[in-house]
Amino acid sequence: MADTLTATALTLKDIARQAGVSLATVDRVLHNRPGVRPDTVRRVQEAIERNAFQPHVAAAELARGRARRFAFVMPSGPNPFMQQIEAYLGEMSAWLSARRLNVEMIATDVFDPSVLAASLEALSADYDGVAVVALDHPRVRAAVNDLVDAGTRVVTLVSDVPSSRRHHYVGIDNIAAGRTAGALVGRLAGGRSGKVAIVAGSQGLRDHAERIFGFNQVMASEFPELSVLPVLEGRDEDDRSGQLLARLLGRHADIVGLYNVGAGTQGVAKALSDAGRDKVVFVGHDVTALTRRLLLQGVMDAAISQNPGHEARAAVRVLLALARGEPILREQEKIRIDIVMRDNLP
Amino acid sequence: MADTLTATALTLKDIARQAGVSLATVDRVLHNRPGVRPDTVRRVQEAIERNAFQPHVAAAELARGRARRFAFVMPSGPNPFMQQIEAYLGEMSAWLSARRLNVEMIATDVFDPSVLAASLEALSADYDGVAVVALDHPRVRAAVNDLVDAGTRVVTLVSDVPSSRRHHYVGIDNIAAGRTAGALVGRLAGGRSGKVAIVAGSQGLRDHAERIFGFNQVMASEFPELSVLPVLEGRDEDDRSGQLLARLLGRHADIVGLYNVGAGTQGVAKALSDAGRDKVVFVGHDVTALTRRLLLQGVMDAAISQNPGHEARAAVRVLLALARGEPILREQEKIRIDIVMRDNLP
DNA sequence: GGTGTTTTGAGGTACGCAACTCATTTTGAG
DNA sequence: CTCAAAATGAGTTGCGTACCTCAAAACACC
DSSP: EEEEOOOOOHHHHHHHHHHTTTTTHHHHHHHHHHHOHHHHHHHHHHHHHHHTTOOOOOHHHHHHHHHHHEEEEEEEOOHHHHHHHHHHHTTTHHHHHHTTTTEEEEETTTTSSSHHHHHHHHTTTSSSEEEOOOOOOOEEEEEEEEEEEEEEEEEESSSOOTTTTSSSSESOOOHHHHHHHHHHHHHHHHTOEEEEEEEEEEETTTHHHHHHHHHHHHHHHTTTTTTEEEOOTTTOOHHHHOOOHHHHHOOOOEEEEEEESSSOOOHHHHHHHTTTOTEEEEEEEOHHHHHHHHHHHTEEEOEEOOOEEEHHHHHHHHHHHHHHTOOHHHHHHHOEEEEOOGGGGO | EEEEEEEOOOOEEEEEEEETSSSHHHHHHHTTOOOOOOHHHHHHHHHHHHHOOOOHHHHHHHHOOOEEEEEEEEEEEHHHHHHHHHHHHHHHHHHHHHHHHHHHHEEEEEHHHHHHHHHHHOOOOOOOOOEOOOOOOOOHHHHOOOOOOHOOOOEESSOOOTOOOOOOEESHHHHHHHHHHHHHHHHHHTOOOOOEEEESSSSSSSHHHHHHHHHHHHHHHHHEEEEOOEEETTTTTTHHHHHHHHHHHHHOOTTEEEEEOSSOOOHHHHHHHHOOOSSEEOOOOOOOOHHHHHHHTTTTOEEEEEEEEHHHHHHHHHHHHHTTOOOOOOHHHOOOOEEEEEOOOO
16 A cells, blocks of 8 residues: 655665775775776675665765856847746756855857857866757867866757767757647648748758758648748848748738747737738747737747746756766656647646 | 856855854754744844855755655556656656655545545654645545644645645646647637537546536637537546447537547547547547557547646655745746647657 | 843754775785 | 785765754843
8 A cells, every 4th residue: 555665774884884895995986986996896886786775965965065066058149038048047046056056157159150169168177067059060069079078067958969979958859849830730720721831030040940841741741731831031030020921921812821930920920910811820939928928819829839947947957967976857857849829828 | 248146155154153143043043943032033034034045955954864754645546647657756766765755655545535534644744745636625625734734744736625725736727728628629620610529537526627617618718619518427437438429429420529538538539430430629638658649540639738747756846845945946846738749749 | 139031152963975094905916 | 925006994074954952141020
């Protein structure tokens, strides 16, 4: 009836006794310090595993003494999504300081590979961990790898550099996000046939390109009655996105769906309503004050969202776990693709 | 350019010095121990607030000595959702034991108020915290309140007792979940008119009743072309649910939507396919091995899900924060209503 | 002013581990 | 067997807090 998880009340002393060595030797093994015969290492490790011994994290943290420093390298300039991440980190401040963790925000131009790489190099060995919104570029990759080699834990945030040796990626699978958007547009169009518009920031951005890829995949395979128009590149700007879309709407009377891949939402929504095309199925990304309002008004039909609060906290937790040598709770740190509609607005 | 969150490296000694008292007095104030003049209490508290002092959680935990015990009171019998919660707790075992936390699962008949209440009373003061899948009933409420009065932290899990003095509820807003299901059925039906069927476990269950309420709300206000048929009560059993639905499908040729509120999914899906009615929009709850398969096959169109892993971890974190007197990260512990479709299957 | 009570100070111990020193033992090569 | 190098034992100190004791000081009351 009662099933107990965990238990261990063992200490290092117990492990030492079981392995028939002294505390000092256990300490050497535990921290891969030199000067222990391979044979002895094995004996100690066996004792540790046999008892599923876990060092008391509180004791370890206390004994360690110095505080940990993490850096968050984020895009400069006004970006609501990034501002939300900052805000959520701010809400954690009591949590952070109770654990003697220092988190510093470093704003830089993450879209310029050399600037970003330089920012990363400048961090050197000052930090125990770094979370970075990383552009996928050889120079950035090299900078990330250098950090890793220097012993810094590195987590990519929102945007990944898969080819680097970063320890972890905190963000969503953008192809799957695009597929989800496609499925929503297709399903919500309800069998109507016609055209579908795509507004993106730029096809050069990896995340936007991946989303479009996923979107097209689904449209092609599952909704033959819908044909996708060429992508409009609005550079994530309201005005430009709005103008491009307005022109497109004027040319095609049979547009039934719209996928807004990035920002520029304000302009897109305005173009739609100016043209009186509120029947168009409109799917976009992220829950902001604006998209929330559009969803409630019925202008937007669904938003694909990655929870910025979750991403901020996950990045901190992953960096901390890596620094402590604790296992990462993969399931917990995985960022889900949220479908947000009017009735499940968070 | 670099903006630093947190910092504090202050210790109790610093607070004592600033307040002009001894360590012992600070300790008395911090733990509301008696024997301190109100005036002195104020001075100390001011010093604490002025410095935004946070006790070092690791030091506190270590000094405390004894381990913490939490109990999870969960339904007995085979229940995939609950089994998932157990499984996720199991995955945390290293995390738990590194913090010297003991979590015990206690299986009981949570649907019988007196049995559940008795199980809760039996816990008495043995546990620092209790998470319970709580039936909303006066006797259960009394048992919960008794636990709270005895100094145990109580969290309701999945199913709430709002009128009790439990410290926290970890679960979703079921009315909103029902509304979301309604919006999905309505939107995915794509303007077709016809009837909509509802299969529930029982309307006596609070969560099911709330979901149905939310579902009907949306259907009535937003989808006048759809009419909702009387609720079928399948008691969460495959056979019964399947038979009831099969009969209903036979009587109504114009059913275009189906909302499965609880379990019995296997039976529901079978009835649908046996009747060859795979065009029916089918929305259900929870991501299990079965619903995952049905989504991939296109039999189910969407699943409303509350992440069981998140719920398990949130319950533990909340209990721990409550026990330590730490603030709860509300945003983090809030359980979202996930819409899961084929392409964003986790 | 004396009495008893309340408030405060001073100090100690313990928690489990990290990180270090130094002496001692073991090992292997010559 | 000798000797240096490697391996190990034994021990110390400190991290910041909880929790405890005991004595001293301040206070209230008659």
